[in-house]
Amino acid sequence: MQFKSTILATALLSVSASAASIPSQCSIGTSATATAQADLDKYAGCETLYGNLTITGELGSAALANVQKIDGSLKIFNATSLGTFSADSIESITGALDLQSLTILTSASFGSLKEVDSINLVTLPAITTFASNLETANNIYISDTSLESVDGFSVLQSVNVFNINNNRYLTSIKSSLKTVSDSLQFDSNGDDAIISFDNLIWANNITLRDVNQASFASLQTVNASMGFINNSIESLNISQLSKVGQTFTVVSNDELTKLQFPNLTAVGGGFVVANNTALKTIDGFKNLSTVGGAIIVTGNFTELDLSSLKSVRGGADFETKSGNFSCSPLKKLQQKGSIQGDSFVCKNGAVSSSKVSSKTSSHSSSATSVVRAASSTISSSSSDSSSTDSSSNGTSSSSSSSRGAGAQFAPASSFMGAIAAIAVALL
Numbered sequence: 001m002q003f004k005s006t007i008l009a010t011a012l013l014s015v016s017a018s019a020a021s022i023p024s025q026c027s028i029g030t031s032a033t034a035t036a037q038a039d040l041d042k043y044a045g046c047e048t049l050y051g052n053l054t055i056t057g058e059l060g061s062a063a064l065a066n067v068q069k070i071d072g073s074l075k076i077f078n079a080t081s082l083g084t085f086s087a088d089s090i091e092s093i094t095g096a097l098d099l100q101s102l103t104i105l106t107s108a109s110f111g112s113l114k115e116v117d118s119i120n121l122v123t124l125p126a127i128t129t130f131a132s133n134l135e136t137a138n139n140i141y142i143s144d145t146s147l148e149s150v151d152g153f154s155v156l157q158s159v160n161v162f163n164i165n166n167n168r169y170l171t172s173i174k175s176s177l178k179t180v181s182d183s184l185q186f187d188s189n190g191d192d193a194i195i196s197f198d199n200l201i202w203a204n205n206i207t208l209r210d211v212n213q214a215s216f217a218s219l220q221t222v223n224a225s226m227g228f229i230n231n232s233i234e235s236l237n238i239s240q241l242s243k244v245g246q247t248f249t250v251v252s253n254d255e256l257t258k259l260q261f262p263n264l265t266a267v268g269g270g271f272v273v274a275n276n277t278a279l280k281t282i283d284g285f286k287n288l289s290t291v292g293g294a295i296i297v298t299g300n301f302t303e304l305d306l307s308s309l310k311s312v313r314g315g316a317d318f319e320t321k322s323g324n325f326s327c328s329p330l331k332k333l334q335q336k337g338s339i340q341g342d343s344f345v346c347k348n349g350a351v352s353s354s355k356v357s358s359k360t361s362s363h364s365s366s367a368t369s370v371v372r373a374a375s376s377t378i379s380s381s382s383s384d385s386s387s388t389d390s391s392s393n394g395t396s397s398s399s400s401s402s403r404g405a406g407a408q409f410a411p412a413s414s415f416m417g418a419i420a421a422i423a424v425a426l427l
């Protein structure tokens with residue numbers, strides 16, 4: 001064919017006279033390094049390259065033409081003069097595709113790429129577009145780039161890892177992923193990032209930070225942990241989610257006013273909704289029935305509705321700065337034995353001024369505050385009637401009724417252990 005022989009001729013021309021035959025050109029071994037376009041031209045006659053290819057050095061722009069498959073990996077690394085790169089014939093890379101430390105690279109085009117094991121795009125401060133047509137990938141890691149969108153991944157349906165961090169111009173991502181078998185992480189990208197994973201049905205872990213809007217319309221299960229930390233999200237509605245296998249965390253989201261998890265029934269680990277300063281009404285967990293760890297709800301809320309809560313395996317810590325909050329429904333729950341952990345703390349903001357110093361010092365660590373509260377013996381004098389109890393105030397603290405008062409100190413430390421475990425899970 002005319003086309004093929006042209007390729008062949010080009011390939012042969014670009015190869016030095018003493019070069020070996022084409023098949024051996026295509027077998028590049030554990031590591032071949034290309035530092036000039038001429039090195040890449042040697043592979044123009046290869047449909048498949050066998051081995052690991054690294055491109056580095058003083059190339060201005062570069063292309064890997066004609067190669068359709070790399071049975072190995074492709075790494076483009078520390079090519080500080082490289083402005084553009086294209087490999088638009090490649091359909092499959094069995095190993096990793098790494099683009100790393102390419103300071104002036106503005107565009108990378110892999111227009112036919114359908115399959116890859118991992119993609120790592122790291123420290124690409126000038127890149128604005130990454131084109132691909134990816135259908136299959138195990139791991140996607142994009143960090144410290146100038147990408148404004150990651151459309152190259154829009155048809156992917158399942159991955160192990162999807163980790164997008166520190167891409168300060170990335171303000172939106174719309175994904176068609178259905179499953180994430182290890183972790184989905186999105187953090188420290190563009191300030192007002194809007195993300196939508198509306199086809200996602202389950203993910204092992206999900207962690208979001210610095211996001212402005214998040215949508216997970218189909219999400220049913222988070223097998224391990226889910227965390228929303230330090231976002232500018234105002235409202236979160238994850239209506240299909242029924243189960244989180246380990247820790248569920250919503251912490252330090254300063255603009256959050258509404259949380260809706262109407263179908264969330266079971267959280268296998270700790271349940272932590274804390275320090276969301278604008279969150280006044282916490283009524284989005286009406287179906288929450290079991291919590292496998294400790295339950296911690298702190299902040300500035302006036303209303304907390306956990307009306308389906310039947311079982312908490314760990315302790316409980318409810319603290320609000322608002323005085324307009326009654327502890328009595330929670331105390332009832334604890335008195336019924338629904339909160340099985342040994343530590344129970346419920347504080348509202350109407351603490352008398354003599355408590356201020358202990359409140360202030362408790363800010364240094366939530367674990368400390370729990371220990372303090374749990375080892376104090378102040379008991380609330382509120383009546384048992386919840387309807388007339390809205391004036392209940394102060395710090396209330398007691399150990400589980402089945403235990404003697406002498407057991408208070410040890411339980412406090414086991415609760416501290418639970419908090420430490422949660423803190424670790426947050427990292």
Ligand SMILES: *[C@@H]1O[C@H](CO)[C@@H](O)[C@H](O)[C@H]1NC(C)=O
Nearest residue numbers: 029030031050051052072073
């Ligand atoms: C390419 O590198 C990977 C690990 O980096 C290695 O496992 C593999 O054997 C290499 N491929 C070849 C053909 O040497």
Ligand SMILES: *[C@@H]1O[C@H](CO)[C@@H](O)[C@H](O)[C@H]1NC(C)=O
Nearest residue numbers: 056057058077078079080081
């Ligand atoms: C990157 O390339 C420059 C020259 O272009 C070289 O001096 C430097 O050592 C390389 N860095 C690494 C980590 O390979």
Ligand SMILES: *[C@@H]1O[C@H](CO)[C@@H](O)[C@H](O)[C@H]1NC(C)=O
Nearest residue numbers: 182183204205207223224225
């Ligand atoms: C994801 O979940 C697993 C448990 O399945 C856990 O061991 C791992 O640390 C979690 N990873 C992240 C990044 O949260």
Ligand SMILES: *[C@@H]1O[C@H](CO)[C@@H](O)[C@H](O)[C@H]1NC(C)=O
Nearest residue numbers: 216217218237238239240260
């Ligand atoms: C929450 O989202 C679901 C669909 O995802 C929608 O049907 C429902 O109306 C939303 N609830 C609110 C209060 O916005």
Ligand SMILES: *[C@@H]1O[C@H](CO)[C@@H](O)[C@H](O)[C@H]1NC(C)=O
Nearest residue numbers: 181182202203204221222223
């Ligand atoms: C996560 O949960 C879903 C739904 O229960 C299940 O189909 C999937 O296999 C689980 N994934 C992992 C990694 O455990």
Ligand SMILES: *[C@@H]1O[C@H](CO)[C@@H](O)[C@H](O)[C@H]1NC(C)=O
Nearest residue numbers: 209210229230231251252275
């Ligand atoms: C939230 O972000 C700020 C600034 O980026 C940081 O200082 C703070 O530690 C973060 N808080 C949490 C809980 O991650």
Ligand SMILES: *[C@@H]1O[C@H](CO)[C@@H](O)[C@H](O)[C@H]1NC(C)=O
Nearest residue numbers: 239240241242243263264265
């Ligand atoms: C709630 O979750 C259950 C599974 O626990 C599911 O059968 C049901 O359809 C869900 N309901 C809604 C309204 O999402």
Ligand SMILES: *[C@@H]1O[C@H](CO)[C@@H](O)[C@H](O)[C@H]1NC(C)=O
Nearest residue numbers: 239242262263264265287289
């Ligand atoms: C509450 O949970 C049950 C399953 O335990 C489910 O059938 C029901 O649909 C849930 N309610 C809502 C409002 O999603």
Ligand SMILES: *[C@@H]1O[C@H](CO)[C@@H](O)[C@H](O)[C@H]1NC(C)=O
Nearest residue numbers: 276277278280299300321322
């Ligand atoms: C708590 O809410 C009140 C009233 O809405 C507000 O004035 C106050 O600043 C909030 N405190 C904190 C620490 O967010």
Ligand SMILES: *[C@@H]1O[C@H](CO)[C@@H](O)[C@H](O)[C@H]1NC(C)=O
Nearest residue numbers: 280302303322323324325390
């Ligand atoms: C205090 O709570 C009551 C009933 O829960 C509510 O009607 C009222 O608006 C709240 N006041 C403030 C200042 O939040």
Ligand SMILES: *[C@@H]1O[C@H](CO)[C@@H](O)[C@H](O)[C@H]1NC(C)=O
Nearest residue numbers: 251272274275363364365366
């Ligand atoms: C809430 O904020 C306080 C004070 O900033 C901090 O001590 C505490 O650890 C935070 N709680 C959580 C669960 O992040």
Ligand SMILES: *[C@@H]1O[C@H](CO)[C@@H](O)[C@H](O)[C@H]1NC(C)=O
Nearest residue numbers: 350351352381382392393394
């Ligand atoms: C708290 O309640 C006690 C008795 O229940 C009452 O004497 C006291 O005045 C109340 N303090 C505040 C600040 O509401």
